[in-house]
Amino acid sequence: MKVLVPIKRVVDFNIKVRVKADQSGIDLANLKMSMNPFCEIAVEEAVRLKEAGVAEEVIAVSIGESVCQEQLRAALALGADRAILVETNEQAQPLSIAKVLKAVVKKEAPELVILGKQAIDGDNNQTGQMLAALTGMPQGTFASKLKIADGKAHVTREVDGGLQAVALNLPAIVTTDLRLNEPRYASLPNIMKAKKKPMEVLTPAELGVQLKATVKVLKVELPAERTAGIIVESAAELVDKLKNEAKVI
Amino acid sequence: MQRESMDYDVVVVGAGPAGLSAAIKLRQLAIEKEIGIAVCVLEKGSEVGAHIVSGAVFDTRALDELIRDWKEKGAPLNTPVTREEMHFYTSAKGSIKIPNRFVPAPMHNLGNYIVSLANVCRWLGAQAEALGVDIFTGFAAAEILYHEDGSIKGVATGDRGRNVDGSEKTGFEPGMELHAKYTLFAEGCRGHLGKQLIEKFGLDADSDPQHYGLGLKELWDIDPDKHEPGLVVHGAGWPLSEGDGSGGVFLYHADDNQVAVGLIVDLNYTNPNLSPYDEFQRIKHHPRIAKYLQGGRRVSYGARAITKGGLNSLPKMSMPGALLIGCDAGTLNVAKIKGTHTAMKSGMIAAETIVSAFESGDEGGSELVAYIENFKDSWAFQELRASRNFGAALHKWGVWMGGAWNFIEHNILAARLPITLRDRKSDHEQMAPASNSKPISYPKPDGKLSFDKLSSVFLSNTNHQQDQPCHLTLKDDAVPIATNLALYDAPEQRYCPAGVYEIVEQQGQPQLQINAQNCVHCKTCDIKDPTQNIVWLVPEGSGGPNYPNM
Numbered sequence: 001m002k003v004l005v006p007i008k009r010v011v012d013f014n015i016k017v018r019v020k021a022d023q024s025g026i027d028l029a030n031l032k033m034s035m036n037p038f039c040e041i042a043v044e045e046a047v048r049l050k051e052a053g054v055a056e057e058v059i060a061v062s063i064g065e066s067v068c069q070e071q072l073r074a075a076l077a078l079g080a081d082r083a084i085l086v087e088t089n090e091q092a093q094p095l096s097i098a099k100v101l102k103a104v105v106k107k108e109a110p111e112l113v114i115l116g117k118q119a120i121d122g123d124n125n126q127t128g129q130m131l132a133a134l135t136g137m138p139q140g141t142f143a144s145k146l147k148i149a150d151g152k153a154h155v156t157r158e159v160d161g162g163l164q165a166v167a168l169n170l171p172a173i174v175t176t177d178l179r180l181n182e183p184r185y186a187s188l189p190n191i192m193k194a195k196k197k198p199m200e201v202l203t204p205a206e207l208g209v210q211l212k213a214t215v216k217v218l219k220v221e222l223p224a225e226r227t228a229g230i231i232v233e234s235a236a237e238l239v240d241k242l243k244n245e246a247k248v249i
Numbered sequence: 250m251q252r253e254s255m256d257y258d259v260v261v262v263g264a265g266p267a268g269l270s271a272a273i274k275l276r277q278l279a280i281e282k283e284i285g286i287a288v289c290v291l292e293k294g295s296e297v298g299a300h301i302v303s304g305a306v307f308d309t310r311a312l313d314e315l316i317r318d319w320k321e322k323g324a325p326l327n328t329p330v331t332r333e334e335m336h337f338y339t340s341a342k343g344s345i346k347i348p349n350r351f352v353p354a355p356m357h358n359l360g361n362y363i364v365s366l367a368n369v370c371r372w373l374g375a376q377a378e379a380l381g382v383d384i385f386t387g388f389a390a391a392e393i394l395y396h397e398d399g400s401i402k403g404v405a406t407g408d409r410g411r412n413v414d415g416s417e418k419t420g421f422e423p424g425m426e427l428h429a430k431y432t433l434f435a436e437g438c439r440g441h442l443g444k445q446l447i448e449k450f451g452l453d454a455d456s457d458p459q460h461y462g463l464g465l466k467e468l469w470d471i472d473p474d475k476h477e478p479g480l481v482v483h484g485a486g487w488p489l490s491e492g493d494g495s496g497g498v499f500l501y502h503a504d505d506n507q508v509a510v511g512l513i514v515d516l517n518y519t520n521p522n523l524s525p526y527d528e529f530q531r532i533k534h535h536p537r538i539a540k541y542l543q544g545g546r547r548v549s550y551g552a553r554a555i556t557k558g559g560l561n562s563l564p565k566m567s568m569p570g571a572l573l574i575g576c577d578a579g580t581l582n583v584a585k586i587k588g589t590h591t592a593m594k595s596g597m598i599a600a601e602t603i604v605s606a607f608e609s610g611d612e613g614g615s616e617l618v619a620y621i622e623n624f625k626d627s628w629a630f631q632e633l634r635a636s637r638n639f640g641a642a643l644h645k646w647g648v649w650m651g652g653a654w655n656f657i658e659h660n661i662l663a664a665r666l667p668i669t670l671r672d673r674k675s676d677h678e679q680m681a682p683a684s685n686s687k688p689i690s691y692p693k694p695d696g697k698l699s700f701d702k703l704s705s706v707f708l709s710n711t712n713h714q715q716d717q718p719c720h721l722t723l724k725d726d727a728v729p730i731a732t733n734l735a736l737y738d739a740p741e742q743r744y745c746p747a748g749v750y751e752i753v754e755q756q757g758q759p760q761l762q763i764n765a766q767n768c769v770h771c772k773t774c775d776i777k778d779p780t781q782n783i784v785w786l787v788p789e790g791s792g793g794p795n796y797p798n799m
Contacts, residue, residue: 012295014712014795018548021470021506030368031797032296032710185409185422188255188385 001055001148001170003046004110005080006101007039007062009071010121023219026121035071038116040078041176044183045146046114047079054148057081059108063092063100069199076194077186083199084108088211094122096204096211098130103207105135110171112153117142117175128175138168144179252405254426257287257383258613259603260403261433262390262442264292265301266366266589267575268435269373270315271596276380278604286607288382289427290374291406293389293770295791297374300770302466302551302799303366303589304499304509306330306358306481310628311593316376324372326362327504331479333358336537338487338498344537353655355584355636358481363501363509366589367799387791393442394426400569400614403428404442409789413716430613431603432571435596438556439772441785443577452564452573458675459579460558460640461776462496465529465746466511467705468798471545476506482538483586488531492689494518495643496525497586498532500541507548507798508541513555513586516676516744516777517644520686524743525773526552527691530699534692542698550705551799552746552771557583560630560637561671567621570614572599580629584636584659594629635659641670680779683738702748706767710795711747713766713788720788721749721765721774728782729761737779744777769794 011017012032020027035043049055060075061084062068072083086100105113118125132139140146140155144163147154153168158177168174186194204211232238242249259275261268272288279286294300307326312319319326335347335356349357374384391407403426410421434443438461447453484498489512496514503509512532514525533542556562556579563580566573574580574595581588602620624630638658643651694700713720723729733739734752739761741750747767752759770793775785 012710012795014295014710015797016708016710029798030298030365030371032299032795034295182420184420187253187422188388188406188425188427189253191385192255192383 002110003055004113008036008119009068010036036119040183042114076197077191094126102134139173141175142177260429261290263435264297267592267596270593272382274597274600290384292386298367298371301367305366307364308590311590325368328363330358336484353659365798389787389790401571438576440577450568457561459562461516462513464513465552468549469545492523519681521737521740533698550708554772560633569616584639591629638670641672713792
């Protein structure tokens with residue numbers, strides 16, 4: 001079985017970002033960039049399937065600038081076999097990404113695509129679902145458990161108020177939730193080996209896809225700052241303030 | 250437990266200016282002379298530059314030698330120094346502007362650049378990788394490895410994935426041994442391995458104790474109307490003078506409407522009530538500084554200790570199988586308030602020494618005594634020699650008389666005085682009991698120019714993997730309360746710029762709480778703890794601050 005794992009380069013989760021002065025977006029200059037944590041979980045799950053003898057090949061794919069090769073190398077160091085970068089300097093939105101991925105799916109014909117449920121930068125939570133719609137493949141989103149058996153993907157989904165078990169015919173799409181696994185550390189020898197693993201660089205045009213921005217960002221701003229609290233003397237004063245100052249009761 | 254190992258010709262510990270310059274020079278020479286030299290650099294930060302914080306005014310002398318076409322190669326040196334001011338702050342409002350002709354000559358900065366040293370290191374890292382250096386970020390060198398004959402064999406990286414009690418979590422990844430013919434220790438000020446080497450090989454037997462400062466820095470976006478790219482402002486005096494401390498303020502106008510503002514506090518201060526962090530917060534209210542910051546927005550915060558003992562405190566830098574370079578030894582030129590160029594040069598000389606040893610058939614493991622000779626023949630050593638009295642004069646006679654001495658020695662006598670001033674008391678021995686020291690009352694931060702510690706640490710993007718063994722260790726668990734609290738009113742609460750140390754009440758008893766996850770890796774606790782009871786060990790790789798543009 002071939003497993004395709006799309007990954008995204010995002011600002012590292014430790015970084016407190018700041019908004020650009022013109023409010024057009026986040027200032028990313030010289031910030032630490034990493035693989036989206038949910039994508040890391042996807043890579044780990046695919047590598048575990050390979051280690052369990054279920055999958056034969058794990059292919060990592062990313063869409064973006066050439067620096068995304070760093071995150072693809074990180075995926076290779078975690079155990080992916082080869083990588084594909086679809087290189088573009090344009091800001092790719094979920095629908096465009098899903099279209100590119102559809103083309104990659106067509107080219108590689110994987111039986112399983114594992115994606116992060118969302119990226120920590122845009123928090124869109126769209127790409128996996130859009131890819132499912134475009135390809136017509138069944139989807140198991142927010143997976144906290146994945147098992148391949150009887151030619152099916154058995155996915156335990158984290159839904160509001162509980163867990164839902166679904167069985168998907170292959171080929172299928174799975175998006176990862178936080179509890180699916182805990183990704184391993186890349187070891188030094190594996191980082192060295194990753195440098196020698198194959199990395200194919202394609203363009204959207206070569207895949208016959210044109211990137212289009214369908215969503216326009218009007219403005220990015222910080223949430224309002226929390227003002228300092230006060231200590232009230234009595235319950236009566238609290239009620240009074242809630243009623244007359246905060247006007248919430 | 251058997252660890253895996255990898256072999257290199259040279260292993261460099263630390264991707265700062267010294268380590269990266271050494272790695273670059275090694276590969277340049279290997280390519281030029283067509284000899285195979287495999288080099289790797291270990292960096293505990295999550296990426297190159299993540300743990301680098303510096304002013305910084307950058308003297309290009311070493312870089313000019315290392316990468317002549319740095320401009321074409323896109324080095325992030327964008328802001329030449331255009332104007333300089335030096336102030337002496339007499340009080341919270343008052344100040345005297347020192348005329349430029351009375352400023353000691355080494356402190357002049359025209360011809361230098363205002364840079365983010367973190368970004369310079371990111372660029373140096375890319376140059377090194379292009380030359381074939383393997384840089385492993387997120388891997389901390391945790392242990393020195395020795396051959397049976399006592400020479401250095403290399404280092405081992407720390408284990409990853411241990412619980413707080415030391416047991417293995419799922420996904421545990423044991424450390425790895427890196428063996429090398431030569432190991433270069435370039436951890437920066439008070440490297441935890443460098444400290445072990447200095448002790449084991451008695452490298453400081455013939456030198457004075459090392460002296461340190463704690464540098465605190467913030468990056469601000471300021472009002473474009475107040476921004477003067479290339480302006481360098483230095484100052485001394487208030488507020489440190491109030492608590493019998495000393496140090497210096499800097500404010501550099503970089504590009505992009507940003508200024509770097511910071512305070513360096515000499516760590517030989519005696520008053521345990523002194524809080525370097527709070528001193529920094531209040532100096533920003535001085536009109537000379539506040540006028541630039543008002544209406545601006547703080548974007549980053551960081552802190553790091555610096556070595557400033559200079560030549561008199563410089564330990565022997567060679568030992569069998571290894572060299573100590575940059576500020577792991579202490580090559581900062583305190584008169585210039587700059588260490589990057591001398592650190593780089595010390596790394597480049599180390600590379601040259603190693604390559605000529607390899608050329609003459611050296612198999613590694615020897616003591617490269619030639620390094621000391623080569624270093625002594627360099628301009629970096631000449632600089633350190635010329636400024637050897639600078640810090641000692643300030644320590645001995647304070648900023649006015651010491652400053653006057655420095656002016657006379659450097660501007661009139663051109664640093665040719667045949668006298669060496671010495672300063673033989675370690676910084677940690679200087680602390681006076683709290684009962685004999687005057688209290689210092691610091692104003693509450695206003696949330697506009699000054700801030701509390703935790704909101705500052707927040708801006709340093711500091712994180713450590715949870716539940717790992719505490720990397721700030723105590724030799725004796727009783728000392729923090731029985732000695733530090735009783736005698737010095739627990740000064741670690743104040744000298745730590747990241748709020749790591751807190752005295753809390755537990756069942757009516759005071760106890761030291763160590764919030765190790767806040768640690769910004771400045772090493773001040775390891776330096777200033779009066780009883781030297783706190784030992785800084787390296788946490789799991791990738792932990793610590795993530796400084797952007799610092």
